[in-house]
Amino acid sequence: MDRRGFIKTCTAVAAASLASPSFFISSLRAQEVEFKAYKKAILLKKDGTPLRPEDIDPGKQYIFFYPHRATPCILANLGKEVPPADVKLSDGTTYRWPGGVGPKKSIVAYCAICPHQMSYPTPEYSFINYYPENILSKIVKRGGVIQCCAHLSVFDPAKGGEVIDGPAPQPLTAIVLKYEGGKLYAVGTLGKELYEDFFDVFKPDLRKLYKSSRKAKKLVDKCEVVEVEEYAKEVIRC
């Protein structure tokens, strides 16, 4: 599909997504460039029971690993309905992000690998974090953002991860969520992925953490969700 054709498809998908989230997901599967379907993975609490939307506190940030065992994601409840948005790329093109999920359409998820130089949360520290409304970013003087303190990139979780400020050259990769029968699932990614580079650059660290590259790359079908503060010893905010 050429670029113009792709954008037309985005527009068509956008219109459809307003009517039906499930139609949005099945339509996106046909796209090769921006949406990538992975294993459908259920989001779980630490006790192994399904994570429910009401378990996600709007004043906190959460982490889970998807679509690979070693690829971190930020989960957040923005506390209000988050409508679909057109996400701008640096070349001026856009793609449609489907917005929040859950009964209030307020829950969003993004890959927590920074598109600038791939800072990501480790058990030692987390430079890239969600700032709920009650925690202000010193850069943009407001909450409700995802910010990477490695080199001060700021992203908008209510606009598909679009760059608000800083050196990041592209939006965060969105994790596409589905809300079904009271349960939350991750079903794929939307936007440009960094996984190949991530596995390449951080191979030695990931081997240490996961014992082998094969285990780090394993695709998951369930994801334990925990607060970032429980996962990383130090949460760096700026």
Ligand code: FES
């Ligand atoms: S790695 Fe995140 S801003 Fe540079």
